[in-house]
Amino acid sequence: MKIFTAQQIYQADKFTIEHQQISSDQLMERAAIQLFEWMHSRLQGAEVIIQLFCGIGNNGGDGIALARLLKEAGYTIQVHVVNYSETRSKDFLLNLERLKDRKIWPDFINDDSSLPEISPNDIIVDAIFGIGLNREPSDWVGKLIQHINQSQAFVLSVDIPSGLPASQVPSTTDHVIRASYVLSIQLPKLVFFLPETGVYLNQWELLDIGLNTGFLGPEQVAFHFVTLPEVQSMYRPRLKFSHKGTYGHSVIVGGSYGKIGAVQMAADACLRAGSGLVTAYIPECGYESIQTALPEAMVLTDEEDNFLTSIDIPFDPSAIGIGIGMGTGEKVVKAFESFLKKTDQPLVIDADGLNILSKKPELFKYVPKASILTPHPKELQRMIGDWKDDFDKLEKAKALATKYGIVLVLKGVHTITLYNGLGYINSTGNPGMATAGSGDVLTGILTGLIAQGYDSLQAAIFGVYLHGLAGDVTASIESYDAVKATGIISNIGKAYLELFKRPEVEGGNTA
Ligand SMILES: NC(=O)C1=CN([C@@H]2O[C@H](COP(=O)(O)OP(=O)(O)OC[C@H]3O[C@@H](n4cnc5c(N)ncnc54)[C@H](OP(=O)(O)O)[C@@H]3O)[C@@H](O)[C@H]2O)[C@@H](O)CC1
Numbered sequence: 001m002k003i004f005t006a007q008q009i010y011q012a013d014k015f016t017i018e019h020q021q022i023s024s025d026q027l028m029e030r031a032a033i034q035l036f037e038w039m040h041s042r043l044q045g046a047e048v049i050i051q052l053f054c055g056i057g058n059n060g061g062d063g064i065a066l067a068r069l070l071k072e073a074g075y076t077i078q079v080h081v082v083n084y085s086e087t088r089s090k091d092f093l094l095n096l097e098r099l100k101d102r103k104i105w106p107d108f109i110n111d112d113s114s115l116p117e118i119s120p121n122d123i124i125v126d127a128i129f130g131i132g133l134n135r136e137p138s139d140w141v142g143k144l145i146q147h148i149n150q151s152q153a154f155v156l157s158v159d160i161p162s163g164l165p166a167s168q169v170p171s172t173t174d175h176v177i178r179a180s181y182v183l184s185i186q187l188p189k190l191v192f193f194l195p196e197t198g199v200y201l202n203q204w205e206l207l208d209i210g211l212n213t214g215f216l217g218p219e220q221v222a223f224h225f226v227t228l229p230e231v232q233s234m235y236r237p238r239l240k241f242s243h244k245g246t247y248g249h250s251v252i253v254g255g256s257y258g259k260i261g262a263v264q265m266a267a268d269a270c271l272r273a274g275s276g277l278v279t280a281y282i283p284e285c286g287y288e289s290i291q292t293a294l295p296e297a298m299v300l301t302d303e304e305d306n307f308l309t310s311i312d313i314p315f316d317p318s319a320i321g322i323g324i325g326m327g328t329g330e331k332v333v334k335a336f337e338s339f340l341k342k343t344d345q346p347l348v349i350d351a352d353g354l355n356i357l358s359k360k361p362e363l364f365k366y367v368p369k370a371s372i373l374t375p376h377p378k379e380l381q382r383m384i385g386d387w388k389d390d391f392d393k394l395e396k397a398k399a400l401a402t403k404y405g406i407v408l409v410l411k412g413v414h415t416i417t418l419y420n421g422l423g424y425i426n427s428t429g430n431p432g433m434a435t436a437g438s439g440d441v442l443t444g445i446l447t448g449l450i451a452q453g454y455d456s457l458q459a460a461i462f463g464v465y466l467h468g469l470a471g472d473v474t475a476s477i478e479s480y481d482a483v484k485a486t487g488i489i490s491n492i493g494k495a496y497l498e499l500f501k502r503p504e505v506e507g508g509n510t511a
Protein backbone atom coordinates (compact mmCIF):
# COMPACT_ATOMS: atom_id res chain seq x y z
CA MET A 1 0.00 0.00 0.00
CA LYS A 2 1.40 3.34 -1.01
CA ILE A 3 2.02 6.15 1.46
CA PHE A 4 1.40 9.52 -0.16
CA THR A 5 2.57 12.94 0.93
CA ALA A 6 -0.02 15.64 1.72
CA GLN A 7 0.83 17.23 -1.64
CA GLN A 8 0.07 13.98 -3.48
CA ILE A 9 -3.20 13.56 -1.57
CA TYR A 10 -4.32 17.00 -2.74
CA GLN A 11 -3.42 15.97 -6.31
CA ALA A 12 -5.39 12.72 -5.91
CA ASP A 13 -8.41 14.75 -4.71
CA LYS A 14 -8.15 17.08 -7.68
CA PHE A 15 -7.74 14.23 -10.15
CA THR A 16 -10.76 12.42 -8.67
CA ILE A 17 -12.94 15.52 -8.82
CA GLU A 18 -12.03 16.04 -12.49
CA HIS A 19 -12.26 12.41 -13.61
CA GLN A 20 -15.36 11.40 -11.70
CA GLN A 21 -17.00 14.73 -12.52
CA ILE A 22 -18.02 15.41 -8.96
CA SER A 23 -17.73 18.53 -6.83
CA SER A 24 -15.27 18.86 -3.94
CA ASP A 25 -18.31 19.07 -1.69
CA GLN A 26 -19.50 15.66 -2.91
CA LEU A 27 -16.09 14.22 -2.06
CA MET A 28 -16.39 15.75 1.41
CA GLU A 29 -19.84 14.23 1.74
CA ARG A 30 -18.36 10.80 0.91
CA ALA A 31 -15.87 11.27 3.73
CA ALA A 32 -18.61 12.39 6.12
CA ILE A 33 -20.82 9.41 5.23
CA GLN A 34 -17.93 7.01 5.85
CA LEU A 35 -17.17 8.69 9.18
CA PHE A 36 -20.83 8.54 10.15
CA GLU A 37 -21.22 4.88 9.22
CA TRP A 38 -18.11 3.94 11.18
CA MET A 39 -19.49 5.66 14.30
CA HIS A 40 -23.09 4.59 13.85
CA SER A 41 -22.24 0.91 13.39
CA ARG A 42 -20.46 1.00 16.74
CA LEU A 43 -22.70 3.35 18.73
CA GLN A 44 -26.03 1.98 17.46
CA GLY A 45 -27.84 5.09 18.60
CA ALA A 46 -26.32 5.11 22.11
CA GLU A 47 -27.25 8.02 24.37
CA VAL A 48 -23.83 9.52 24.59
CA ILE A 49 -22.81 13.14 24.10
CA ILE A 50 -20.71 13.64 21.00
CA GLN A 51 -18.67 16.84 21.03
CA LEU A 52 -17.31 17.79 17.61
CA PHE A 53 -14.41 20.25 17.47
CA CYS A 54 -14.17 21.56 13.92
CA GLY A 55 -11.60 23.86 12.33
CA ILE A 56 -12.40 26.22 9.47
CA GLY A 57 -10.78 24.28 6.61
CA ASN A 58 -11.82 21.07 4.91
CA ASN A 59 -10.95 18.93 7.94
CA GLY A 60 -13.40 21.08 9.86
CA GLY A 61 -15.82 20.75 6.92
CA ASP A 62 -15.68 16.95 7.31
CA GLY A 63 -16.54 17.39 10.99
CA ILE A 64 -19.43 19.80 10.31
CA ALA A 65 -20.90 17.46 7.65
CA LEU A 66 -20.55 14.54 10.07
CA ALA A 67 -22.38 16.56 12.76
CA ARG A 68 -25.36 16.96 10.41
CA LEU A 69 -25.49 13.21 9.71
CA LEU A 70 -25.22 12.37 13.40
CA LYS A 71 -28.00 14.81 14.29
CA GLU A 72 -30.25 13.40 11.55
CA ALA A 73 -29.74 9.92 13.06
CA GLY A 74 -30.86 11.21 16.46
CA TYR A 75 -27.53 11.56 18.27
CA THR A 76 -26.93 14.23 20.93
CA ILE A 77 -24.24 16.51 19.56
CA GLN A 78 -22.42 19.69 20.51
CA VAL A 79 -20.59 21.43 17.68
CA HIS A 80 -17.67 23.77 18.37
CA VAL A 81 -16.03 25.78 15.61
CA VAL A 82 -12.39 26.41 16.47
CA ASN A 83 -12.17 29.82 14.90
CA TYR A 84 -8.43 30.03 14.27
CA SER A 85 -8.56 31.91 10.97
CA GLU A 86 -10.77 34.19 8.91
CA THR A 87 -9.90 32.23 5.76
CA ARG A 88 -12.61 29.59 5.81
CA SER A 89 -12.80 26.97 3.10
CA LYS A 90 -15.69 26.98 0.63
CA ASP A 91 -16.88 23.51 1.60
CA PHE A 92 -16.63 24.29 5.30
CA LEU A 93 -18.92 27.29 4.76
CA LEU A 94 -21.32 25.26 2.64
CA ASN A 95 -21.64 22.62 5.35
CA LEU A 96 -21.98 25.24 8.05
CA GLU A 97 -24.95 26.67 6.17
CA ARG A 98 -26.50 23.21 5.87
CA LEU A 99 -26.09 22.79 9.61
CA LYS A 100 -27.75 26.11 10.35
CA ASP A 101 -30.58 25.24 7.92
CA ARG A 102 -31.32 22.36 10.27
CA LYS A 103 -31.32 24.72 13.24
CA ILE A 104 -28.10 23.41 14.67
CA TRP A 105 -26.06 26.28 16.08
CA PRO A 106 -22.40 25.66 16.77
CA ASP A 107 -20.54 27.72 19.34
CA PHE A 108 -17.46 29.56 18.15
CA ILE A 109 -14.28 29.19 20.17
CA ASN A 110 -11.93 32.18 19.86
CA ASP A 111 -8.72 33.10 21.64
CA ASP A 112 -10.63 34.65 24.56
CA SER A 113 -13.35 31.99 24.90
CA SER A 114 -13.61 29.79 27.95
CA LEU A 115 -13.00 26.12 27.29
CA PRO A 116 -16.05 23.85 27.02
CA GLU A 117 -16.60 21.23 29.68
CA ILE A 118 -15.82 17.70 28.60
CA SER A 119 -16.86 14.64 30.58
CA PRO A 120 -14.75 11.46 30.39
CA ASN A 121 -17.90 9.74 29.09
CA ASP A 122 -18.26 12.05 26.08
CA ILE A 123 -17.00 11.16 22.64
CA ILE A 124 -14.81 13.78 21.02
CA VAL A 125 -14.57 14.17 17.27
CA ASP A 126 -11.34 15.96 16.46
CA ALA A 127 -11.65 17.79 13.13
CA ILE A 128 -9.59 20.87 13.99
CA PHE A 129 -6.66 20.49 11.59
CA GLY A 130 -6.09 17.92 8.85
CA ILE A 131 -3.23 17.57 6.40
CA GLY A 132 -3.39 21.32 5.74
CA LEU A 133 -1.55 22.13 8.98
CA ASN A 134 1.45 24.19 7.90
CA ARG A 135 2.59 25.95 11.04
CA GLU A 136 2.42 25.72 14.82
CA PRO A 137 -1.12 26.15 16.17
CA SER A 138 -1.59 29.40 18.10
CA ASP A 139 -1.18 29.16 21.83
CA TRP A 140 -4.91 29.26 22.58
CA VAL A 141 -5.58 26.44 20.08
CA GLY A 142 -2.73 24.48 21.70
CA LYS A 143 -4.41 25.01 25.08
CA LEU A 144 -7.72 23.74 23.72
CA ILE A 145 -5.89 20.65 22.41
CA GLN A 146 -4.34 20.12 25.84
CA HIS A 147 -7.79 20.48 27.40
CA ILE A 148 -9.15 17.75 25.09
CA ASN A 149 -6.16 15.51 25.84
CA GLN A 150 -6.70 15.87 29.58
CA SER A 151 -10.41 15.06 29.40
CA GLN A 152 -9.93 11.27 29.34
CA ALA A 153 -12.75 11.11 26.79
CA PHE A 154 -12.48 8.86 23.72
CA VAL A 155 -11.01 11.00 20.93
CA LEU A 156 -11.76 10.11 17.33
CA SER A 157 -9.57 12.10 14.95
CA VAL A 158 -10.63 12.81 11.41
CA ASP A 159 -7.80 12.02 8.96
CA ILE A 160 -4.90 12.78 11.33
CA PRO A 161 -4.57 13.91 14.96
CA SER A 162 -4.91 17.71 14.90
CA GLY A 163 -1.59 19.48 15.38
CA LEU A 164 0.41 16.59 13.91
CA PRO A 165 2.06 17.61 10.62
CA ALA A 166 1.76 14.96 7.88
CA SER A 167 5.49 14.67 7.27
CA GLN A 168 7.40 16.29 10.06
CA VAL A 169 7.86 16.03 13.81
CA PRO A 170 5.73 18.57 15.77
CA SER A 171 7.79 21.16 17.63
CA THR A 172 5.45 21.50 20.63
CA THR A 173 4.58 18.02 21.79
CA ASP A 174 1.61 18.96 23.98
CA HIS A 175 -0.14 20.93 21.25
CA VAL A 176 -1.02 17.75 19.37
CA ILE A 177 -4.19 15.70 19.87
CA ARG A 178 -3.62 12.28 21.43
CA ALA A 179 -6.10 10.27 19.39
CA SER A 180 -7.73 7.12 20.68
CA TYR A 181 -8.55 6.28 17.08
CA VAL A 182 -7.80 7.91 13.73
CA LEU A 183 -10.05 7.47 10.72
CA SER A 184 -7.62 8.31 7.96
CA ILE A 185 -9.16 9.35 4.68
CA GLN A 186 -8.25 6.75 2.02
CA LEU A 187 -4.51 6.61 2.70
CA PRO A 188 -2.21 6.15 5.70
CA LYS A 189 0.24 8.93 6.56
CA LEU A 190 3.97 8.35 7.12
CA VAL A 191 3.78 9.86 10.63
CA PHE A 192 1.58 6.97 11.80
CA PHE A 193 4.58 4.63 11.66
CA LEU A 194 7.53 6.51 13.14
CA PRO A 195 8.34 6.22 16.86
CA GLU A 196 8.38 9.98 17.53
CA THR A 197 5.08 10.70 15.77
CA GLY A 198 3.23 7.37 16.07
CA VAL A 199 2.78 8.04 19.80
CA TYR A 200 0.02 10.55 19.07
CA LEU A 201 -2.36 7.83 17.98
CA ASN A 202 -3.46 4.59 19.46
CA GLN A 203 -5.13 2.92 16.48
CA TRP A 204 -5.97 3.92 12.94
CA GLU A 205 -8.10 2.69 10.11
CA LEU A 206 -8.66 3.78 6.52
CA LEU A 207 -11.93 5.12 5.14
CA ASP A 208 -12.32 4.54 1.42
CA ILE A 209 -13.79 7.62 -0.28
CA GLY A 210 -13.14 6.32 -3.79
CA LEU A 211 -10.14 8.45 -4.77
CA ASN A 212 -9.34 7.69 -8.38
CA THR A 213 -7.09 4.68 -8.93
CA GLY A 214 -6.04 6.23 -12.23
CA PHE A 215 -3.99 8.60 -10.10
CA LEU A 216 -3.12 6.39 -7.14
CA GLY A 217 -1.92 3.46 -9.30
CA PRO A 218 0.90 4.98 -11.36
CA GLU A 219 1.97 7.67 -8.85
CA GLN A 220 5.49 7.08 -7.47
CA VAL A 221 5.93 7.20 -3.71
CA ALA A 222 8.93 7.13 -1.40
CA PHE A 223 7.34 4.80 1.18
CA HIS A 224 5.14 1.72 1.04
CA PHE A 225 3.17 0.14 3.87
CA VAL A 226 3.66 -3.61 3.47
CA THR A 227 0.49 -5.59 4.06
CA LEU A 228 -0.63 -9.15 3.34
CA PRO A 229 -1.42 -8.84 -0.40
CA GLU A 230 2.05 -7.46 -1.20
CA VAL A 231 3.69 -10.23 0.77
CA GLN A 232 1.54 -12.99 -0.70
CA SER A 233 2.62 -11.97 -4.18
CA MET A 234 6.29 -12.37 -3.23
CA TYR A 235 5.92 -15.90 -1.86
CA ARG A 236 7.81 -18.56 -3.82
CA PRO A 237 5.87 -21.82 -3.61
CA ARG A 238 7.81 -25.07 -3.30
CA LEU A 239 7.89 -27.19 -6.43
CA LYS A 240 6.72 -30.76 -6.65
CA PHE A 241 9.86 -31.96 -8.47
CA SER A 242 12.41 -30.50 -6.12
CA HIS A 243 14.98 -31.67 -3.60
CA LYS A 244 16.77 -30.09 -0.69
CA GLY A 245 19.40 -28.65 -3.05
CA THR A 246 16.66 -26.64 -4.78
CA TYR A 247 16.20 -24.63 -1.60
CA GLY A 248 19.81 -23.77 -1.04
CA HIS A 249 22.55 -24.32 1.48
CA SER A 250 22.79 -21.55 4.07
CA VAL A 251 25.69 -20.83 6.37
CA ILE A 252 25.29 -18.98 9.65
CA VAL A 253 28.63 -17.55 10.78
CA GLY A 254 29.06 -16.30 14.33
CA GLY A 255 29.11 -17.24 17.99
CA SER A 256 31.65 -17.03 20.78
CA TYR A 257 32.00 -18.51 24.28
CA GLY A 258 28.64 -17.94 26.03
CA LYS A 259 26.93 -16.76 22.84
CA ILE A 260 26.48 -19.94 20.86
CA GLY A 261 22.72 -19.86 21.38
CA ALA A 262 22.45 -16.93 18.95
CA VAL A 263 23.84 -19.06 16.11
CA GLN A 264 21.70 -21.99 17.08
CA MET A 265 18.54 -19.88 16.95
CA ALA A 266 19.49 -18.28 13.63
CA ALA A 267 20.27 -21.70 12.13
CA ASP A 268 16.99 -23.09 13.42
CA ALA A 269 15.00 -20.15 12.05
CA CYS A 270 16.85 -20.50 8.75
CA LEU A 271 15.67 -24.12 8.47
CA ARG A 272 12.14 -23.13 9.46
CA ALA A 273 12.13 -20.41 6.80
CA GLY A 274 12.74 -23.18 4.31
CA SER A 275 16.47 -23.37 3.59
CA GLY A 276 17.27 -26.84 2.18
CA LEU A 277 20.47 -27.24 4.20
CA VAL A 278 22.02 -25.18 6.99
CA THR A 279 25.58 -25.18 8.28
CA ALA A 280 26.59 -23.32 11.43
CA TYR A 281 30.15 -21.92 11.28
CA ILE A 282 31.25 -21.40 14.88
CA PRO A 283 34.19 -21.60 17.30
CA GLU A 284 34.95 -25.09 18.62
CA CYS A 285 33.22 -24.52 21.99
CA GLY A 286 29.76 -24.63 20.42
CA TYR A 287 30.17 -27.86 18.51
CA GLU A 288 28.43 -30.23 20.88
CA SER A 289 25.60 -27.97 21.90
CA ILE A 290 24.52 -27.19 18.33
CA GLN A 291 24.88 -30.80 17.19
CA THR A 292 22.75 -31.88 20.11
CA ALA A 293 20.12 -29.17 20.06
CA LEU A 294 19.73 -28.92 16.31
CA PRO A 295 20.32 -32.28 14.63
CA GLU A 296 19.12 -30.96 11.24
CA ALA A 297 22.06 -28.54 11.04
CA MET A 298 25.65 -29.30 10.07
CA VAL A 299 28.50 -27.68 11.96
CA LEU A 300 31.89 -26.38 10.88
CA THR A 301 34.26 -25.15 13.57
CA ASP A 302 37.10 -22.68 13.75
CA GLU A 303 40.27 -24.15 15.25
CA GLU A 304 40.05 -21.66 18.11
CA ASP A 305 37.84 -22.69 21.03
CA ASN A 306 36.15 -19.49 22.09
CA PHE A 307 35.86 -17.11 19.11
CA LEU A 308 36.32 -17.03 15.36
CA THR A 309 39.81 -16.46 13.95
CA SER A 310 39.25 -17.31 10.29
CA ILE A 311 36.20 -17.75 8.12
CA ASP A 312 36.85 -20.23 5.31
CA ILE A 313 33.77 -21.94 4.02
CA PRO A 314 34.90 -24.98 1.99
CA PHE A 315 31.99 -24.88 -0.49
CA ASP A 316 29.86 -22.28 -2.28
CA PRO A 317 26.93 -21.48 0.01
CA SER A 318 23.66 -20.15 -1.43
CA ALA A 319 23.43 -17.59 1.38
CA ILE A 320 25.47 -16.44 4.36
CA GLY A 321 24.26 -14.78 7.56
CA ILE A 322 27.08 -13.36 9.65
CA GLY A 323 27.81 -11.45 12.84
CA ILE A 324 25.53 -12.75 15.58
CA GLY A 325 27.15 -13.50 18.94
CA MET A 326 30.53 -13.13 17.23
CA GLY A 327 32.18 -10.53 19.48
CA THR A 328 34.40 -7.69 18.31
CA GLY A 329 37.81 -8.78 19.59
CA GLU A 330 40.90 -8.08 17.52
CA LYS A 331 41.15 -11.54 15.94
CA VAL A 332 37.45 -11.64 15.16
CA VAL A 333 37.70 -8.26 13.45
CA LYS A 334 40.61 -9.56 11.34
CA ALA A 335 38.71 -12.70 10.38
CA PHE A 336 35.62 -10.65 9.46
CA GLU A 337 37.70 -8.17 7.48
CA SER A 338 39.47 -10.79 5.39
CA PHE A 339 36.18 -12.63 4.86
CA LEU A 340 34.54 -9.44 3.54
CA LYS A 341 37.45 -8.80 1.22
CA LYS A 342 37.18 -12.20 -0.46
CA THR A 343 33.37 -12.42 -0.65
CA ASP A 344 31.18 -10.91 -3.29
CA GLN A 345 27.85 -12.64 -2.75
CA PRO A 346 25.20 -10.66 -0.84
CA LEU A 347 25.35 -11.32 2.90
CA VAL A 348 23.00 -10.86 5.81
CA ILE A 349 24.98 -8.89 8.40
CA ASP A 350 23.75 -8.39 11.97
CA ALA A 351 24.88 -7.61 15.52
CA ASP A 352 28.68 -7.71 15.91
CA GLY A 353 29.09 -7.67 12.12
CA LEU A 354 27.43 -4.23 12.27
CA ASN A 355 29.43 -3.19 15.31
CA ILE A 356 32.67 -3.97 13.51
CA LEU A 357 31.53 -1.96 10.50
CA SER A 358 30.77 0.98 12.82
CA LYS A 359 34.21 0.74 14.40
CA LYS A 360 35.93 0.46 11.01
CA PRO A 361 33.70 2.27 8.50
CA GLU A 362 36.44 1.87 5.89
CA LEU A 363 35.24 -1.75 5.61
CA PHE A 364 31.88 -0.67 4.21
CA LYS A 365 33.33 -0.59 0.73
CA TYR A 366 33.95 -4.35 0.93
CA VAL A 367 30.36 -5.16 1.90
CA PRO A 368 28.96 -6.98 -1.17
CA LYS A 369 26.26 -5.06 -3.05
CA ALA A 370 22.69 -6.04 -2.12
CA SER A 371 23.76 -7.31 1.30
CA ILE A 372 21.10 -6.94 3.99
CA LEU A 373 22.14 -5.11 7.19
CA THR A 374 19.71 -5.33 10.12
CA PRO A 375 20.54 -2.71 12.79
CA HIS A 376 18.42 -2.02 15.85
CA PRO A 377 18.32 1.69 16.83
CA LYS A 378 21.56 1.61 18.89
CA GLU A 379 23.46 -0.21 16.11
CA LEU A 380 22.07 2.23 13.57
CA GLN A 381 23.23 5.16 15.66
CA ARG A 382 26.74 3.70 15.75
CA MET A 383 26.59 3.44 11.96
CA ILE A 384 25.15 6.83 10.98
CA GLY A 385 25.73 8.97 14.09
CA ASP A 386 23.10 11.05 15.91
CA TRP A 387 19.96 12.23 14.17
CA LYS A 388 17.81 15.31 14.75
CA ASP A 389 14.50 13.45 14.51
CA ASP A 390 12.93 10.41 12.85
CA PHE A 391 12.79 12.07 9.43
CA ASP A 392 16.45 12.99 9.62
CA LYS A 393 17.22 9.41 10.66
CA LEU A 394 15.41 8.06 7.59
CA GLU A 395 17.30 10.43 5.29
CA LYS A 396 20.69 9.52 6.76
CA ALA A 397 19.96 5.79 6.67
CA LYS A 398 18.67 6.04 3.08
CA ALA A 399 21.87 7.83 2.09
CA LEU A 400 24.01 5.07 3.62
CA ALA A 401 21.98 2.35 1.88
CA THR A 402 22.24 4.11 -1.47
CA LYS A 403 25.95 4.90 -1.12
CA TYR A 404 26.88 1.24 -0.67
CA GLY A 405 24.02 -0.38 -2.62
CA ILE A 406 22.84 -2.27 0.47
CA VAL A 407 19.45 -3.13 1.92
CA LEU A 408 19.08 -1.55 5.37
CA VAL A 409 16.49 -3.07 7.69
CA LEU A 410 15.82 -0.63 10.55
CA LYS A 411 14.37 -2.78 13.30
CA GLY A 412 11.64 -1.21 15.43
CA VAL A 413 7.92 -1.20 16.18
CA HIS A 414 7.37 -0.78 12.46
CA THR A 415 10.55 -2.17 10.93
CA ILE A 416 11.51 -0.15 7.85
CA THR A 417 13.46 -1.62 4.94
CA LEU A 418 15.39 0.92 2.88
CA TYR A 419 16.82 0.25 -0.55
CA ASN A 420 17.58 2.35 -3.58
CA GLY A 421 15.95 5.48 -2.16
CA LEU A 422 12.68 3.76 -1.25
CA GLY A 423 11.25 2.61 2.10
CA TYR A 424 9.02 -0.35 2.98
CA ILE A 425 7.23 -0.20 6.33
CA ASN A 426 6.26 -3.47 7.98
CA SER A 427 2.80 -4.05 9.43
CA THR A 428 3.30 -7.16 11.60
CA GLY A 429 4.90 -7.70 15.01
CA ASN A 430 4.18 -6.75 18.61
CA PRO A 431 5.86 -5.46 21.78
CA GLY A 432 6.46 -9.05 22.96
CA MET A 433 9.12 -9.38 20.29
CA ALA A 434 11.44 -7.00 22.11
CA THR A 435 13.16 -10.01 23.64
CA ALA A 436 16.58 -11.68 23.59
CA GLY A 437 17.32 -13.52 20.36
CA SER A 438 14.47 -12.05 18.33
CA GLY A 439 17.02 -10.40 16.01
CA ASP A 440 18.96 -13.66 15.60
CA VAL A 441 15.74 -15.29 14.43
CA LEU A 442 15.30 -12.55 11.82
CA THR A 443 18.86 -13.06 10.56
CA GLY A 444 18.16 -16.76 10.16
CA ILE A 445 14.90 -16.16 8.29
CA LEU A 446 16.48 -13.65 5.89
CA THR A 447 19.41 -15.98 5.16
CA GLY A 448 17.03 -18.89 4.56
CA LEU A 449 14.97 -16.86 2.11
CA ILE A 450 17.99 -15.73 0.10
CA ALA A 451 19.12 -19.37 -0.05
CA GLN A 452 15.79 -20.24 -1.66
CA GLY A 453 16.19 -17.65 -4.39
CA TYR A 454 14.42 -14.57 -3.03
CA ASP A 455 16.38 -11.48 -4.07
CA SER A 456 17.71 -9.37 -1.20
CA LEU A 457 14.96 -6.75 -1.21
CA GLN A 458 12.21 -9.36 -1.39
CA ALA A 459 13.87 -11.44 1.30
CA ALA A 460 13.99 -8.39 3.56
CA ILE A 461 10.38 -7.29 2.99
CA PHE A 462 8.94 -10.81 3.06
CA GLY A 463 11.19 -12.00 5.90
CA VAL A 464 10.47 -9.06 8.18
CA TYR A 465 6.74 -9.58 7.64
CA LEU A 466 6.98 -13.34 8.28
CA HIS A 467 9.09 -12.78 11.42
CA GLY A 468 6.51 -10.30 12.78
CA LEU A 469 3.66 -12.63 11.92
CA ALA A 470 5.38 -15.53 13.70
CA GLY A 471 5.71 -13.21 16.71
CA ASP A 472 2.02 -12.30 16.48
CA VAL A 473 1.04 -15.98 16.38
CA THR A 474 3.27 -16.61 19.41
CA ALA A 475 1.77 -13.71 21.36
CA SER A 476 -1.75 -14.85 20.54
CA ILE A 477 -0.99 -18.20 22.18
CA GLU A 478 1.32 -17.13 25.00
CA SER A 479 0.76 -13.36 25.69
CA TYR A 480 3.09 -10.50 24.79
CA ASP A 481 5.00 -10.91 28.03
CA ALA A 482 5.91 -14.54 27.48
CA VAL A 483 7.14 -14.33 23.88
CA LYS A 484 10.60 -15.92 23.55
CA ALA A 485 12.78 -16.13 20.47
CA THR A 486 12.52 -19.93 20.36
CA GLY A 487 8.73 -19.52 20.49
CA ILE A 488 8.90 -17.25 17.44
CA ILE A 489 10.93 -19.92 15.61
CA SER A 490 8.46 -22.65 16.39
CA ASN A 491 5.64 -20.52 14.98
CA ILE A 492 7.29 -19.67 11.64
CA GLY A 493 5.38 -22.61 10.18
CA LYS A 494 2.06 -21.28 11.45
CA ALA A 495 2.97 -17.86 10.09
CA TYR A 496 3.44 -19.38 6.61
CA LEU A 497 0.02 -21.02 6.93
CA GLU A 498 -1.45 -17.74 8.12
CA LEU A 499 -0.23 -16.02 4.93
CA PHE A 500 -2.64 -18.04 2.87
CA LYS A 501 -5.41 -18.68 5.34
CA ARG A 502 -8.74 -18.04 3.71
CA PRO A 503 -11.08 -15.79 5.64
CA GLU A 504 -13.85 -17.68 7.35
CA VAL A 505 -17.16 -17.39 5.60
CA GLU A 506 -20.30 -16.90 7.67
CA GLY A 507 -22.15 -20.19 7.81
CA GLY A 508 -18.92 -22.09 8.14
CA ASN A 509 -18.49 -23.35 4.60
CA THR A 510 -15.12 -22.17 3.33
CA ALA A 511 -14.91 -24.62 0.42
N1 LIG B 1 -9.15 17.88 -0.30
C1 LIG B 1 -10.25 17.10 -0.43
O1 LIG B 1 -10.91 17.07 -1.47
C2 LIG B 1 -10.69 16.33 0.69
C3 LIG B 1 -10.11 16.60 1.92
N2 LIG B 1 -10.66 16.18 3.02
C4 LIG B 1 -10.28 16.75 4.28
O2 LIG B 1 -9.61 17.96 4.08
C5 LIG B 1 -8.48 18.04 4.95
C6 LIG B 1 -7.50 19.02 4.46
O3 LIG B 1 -8.19 20.24 4.43
P1 LIG B 1 -7.47 21.64 4.21
O4 LIG B 1 -6.55 21.56 3.08
O5 LIG B 1 -8.56 22.63 4.08
O6 LIG B 1 -6.61 21.84 5.52
P2 LIG B 1 -6.97 21.78 7.09
O7 LIG B 1 -6.07 20.77 7.66
O8 LIG B 1 -8.42 21.63 7.31
O9 LIG B 1 -6.48 23.22 7.60
C7 LIG B 1 -7.22 24.35 7.20
C8 LIG B 1 -6.36 25.57 6.94
O10 LIG B 1 -5.81 26.10 8.11
C9 LIG B 1 -4.67 26.88 7.84
N3 LIG B 1 -3.66 26.55 8.82
C10 LIG B 1 -2.70 25.58 8.75
N4 LIG B 1 -2.01 25.48 9.88
C11 LIG B 1 -2.54 26.45 10.71
C12 LIG B 1 -2.25 26.85 12.01
N5 LIG B 1 -1.27 26.26 12.74
N6 LIG B 1 -2.98 27.82 12.56
C13 LIG B 1 -3.99 28.42 11.86
N7 LIG B 1 -4.29 28.07 10.60
C14 LIG B 1 -3.60 27.09 10.03
C15 LIG B 1 -4.27 26.56 6.44
O11 LIG B 1 -4.62 27.64 5.60
P3 LIG B 1 -3.67 28.92 5.44
O12 LIG B 1 -3.92 29.78 6.64
O13 LIG B 1 -2.26 28.44 5.33
O14 LIG B 1 -4.17 29.56 4.17
C16 LIG B 1 -5.13 25.34 6.11
O15 LIG B 1 -5.47 25.26 4.76
C17 LIG B 1 -8.02 16.63 5.04
O16 LIG B 1 -7.21 16.40 6.16
C18 LIG B 1 -9.33 15.88 5.08
O17 LIG B 1 -9.79 15.82 6.40
C19 LIG B 1 -11.85 15.36 2.95
O18 LIG B 1 -12.94 16.24 3.00
C20 LIG B 1 -11.94 14.54 1.69
C21 LIG B 1 -11.77 15.34 0.52
Ligand SMILES: [K+]
Pocket residue numbers: 059126127128129130157158159160161162
Ligand atom coordinates in the same frame (compact mmCIF):
# COMPACT_ATOMS: atom_id res chain seq x y z
K1 LIG C 1 -8.03 16.05 12.69
